[in-house]
Amino acid sequence: MSEPAGLEIHQLRVSFDGFTAVDGVDLDVRPGDLRFLIGPNGAGKTTLVDAVTGLVKAEGSVRFGGAELLGRSVHRIARSGIGRTFQTATVFEELTVLQNLDIAAGAGRSVWTMLRRRNDVPEPVARALETIGLTKLAGSPAGTLAHGQKQWLEIGMLLVQDVRLLLLDEPVAGMSHDERQATGELLERISAERTVVVIEHDMDFMRSFARSVSVLHAGRLLSEGTVAEVQADPKVQEVYLGHAAAETVTGVAVQEA
Amino acid sequence: MTLLHGRARTWAGFAGAAVLLFALAPLALTDFRLGLLAKYLCTAMVAVGICLAWGRGGLLTLGQGLFFGLGGYAMAMHLKIADAGPGNLPDFMQLYGTATELPWWWRPFANPAFALAATVLLPMAVAALLGSFIFRRRVKGAYFAILSQALAAAFAIWLIGQQATTGGTNGLTDIQGFFGYDLDDPVNQRTVYFVIAAALLLLIALARQLIHSRYGELLVAVRDSEERVRFLGYDPAKVKLVAYVVAAGMAGLAGALFVPAVGIISPAMIGIVPSIEFVIGAAVGGRASLVGAVLGAIGVAWAKTALSEEFPAAWTYFQGLLFIVALAFLPGGLASLGGVLRRRRDRQRKAAVVAVGEAA
Incomplete structure (x- = not known):
């Protein structure tokens, strides 16, 4: 497996028809980090991921493993080792x-391999099935999976793609408590070998599994650090209290969902 | 109820089709009906490509007449030159034209090898060129369908406008010989039928291989979620292009073999209406299933002959109705009927069990 690579975002700016969704964000995710990206709705989290993966045009600089990504097409960025999921699970x-x-697993396959049948289960696929716990369901149509299983399948697809950076957009949305726990443990295992960035609204989930946290607000980076540092940041408390004034300041300050 | 599995079933299917096409049909049908069947089988060859591009790849190819026509005209041009004999112009050029020698773009078609290769490669090249523009610009859905239909219409209109070199509305008619064989001879007509039947089976085998390959799985993935495929590092434009080009080659071969079977190719056979007819067969039979698409194409072509013999005016309306009914109520076509009924029965049984459970 290739080494995990870091993501360096510098002065990233994304505008749609005069509205600036991401306004000069700097972000440095070190290799092997499990970074949570939080912030109120409209903070620009998903747009930032869209910009990194080539889905929207952006200004500034996004470097991955030292190479500039901005201006490359979506499938080329994907091939450089970046995988993402979407808010709604999109499996086939x-x-x-x-x-x-x-x-x-097959984006690099030769024409000859593509034109033949799949006669066996490739080794990385078998390993991913094991990791995401879907070995027994390998032959079922993905459409019949439960919501949580679809999310895991998506993560499994990123694993066999052998990406070095996973960008996950709300991976535990709609999951039960047990499924959240299982997903968090899965992400911890994955981040031993790869860099993981998670967009999340679920603050309990963030507190349990984040290694570092970046808070976005109105297209700008508001705060960054460990979970404890971010929770103690008065700016963060203010932003979140503005949305959920009823919450107490201590401990559950960032309970917004 | 499945008696045979996987490979054995496939071989049994091919063997059955071969017996039907090569032994039973020639025995049971008159020469006239066998000639009609040859024509239907050409439609079925187009449907094989439509099954791949539309059924599997989601590309509603409403303009296959363009590729069918390119293949047909490539073949007919060679046969007209051969009919006229060395040094002579094809009959219609002497009639309408002022030219004293073959136009430059006709000349290569005097060579039989070039003409034969062109029947397949020319449609494929045109499809590759058009497709690379269309798919890279991310034209899809209804826009793709309308665009392909417009291209077929444009080709037909262009042919009509060039009467001196294409035969105009009449097309290239009254084709007598096929590589030295007289097409008026029923024995040779039969041979043409056998060639067409063999070509159809070959195309089905080819499409089957593609559908069951990794490429076939990827093509379905592109149909279901193009964006997701892009994030996996594939270029969906290329995936779709392959299906589009292969379907065009199949339509081209069908057009080429249609010419000796029917003896004519004209703009009326390749414009908007015939292009839609190609799709209707596949839609009614089941666009995602090879067997469904092929049988649907043959069935609709047969129904057209049978019904238009009785009610010439009503057929067009009936055909339109058939298309709408198939797409609205049975999107998988007749091939999916078994599955739909089975699911409904299971649902009813489940509902009955629940009802019994509640009553108890």
């Missing part, structure tokens, strides 16, 4: 779990 519903993973 009509294909089986195994087919989903096999396709994710």
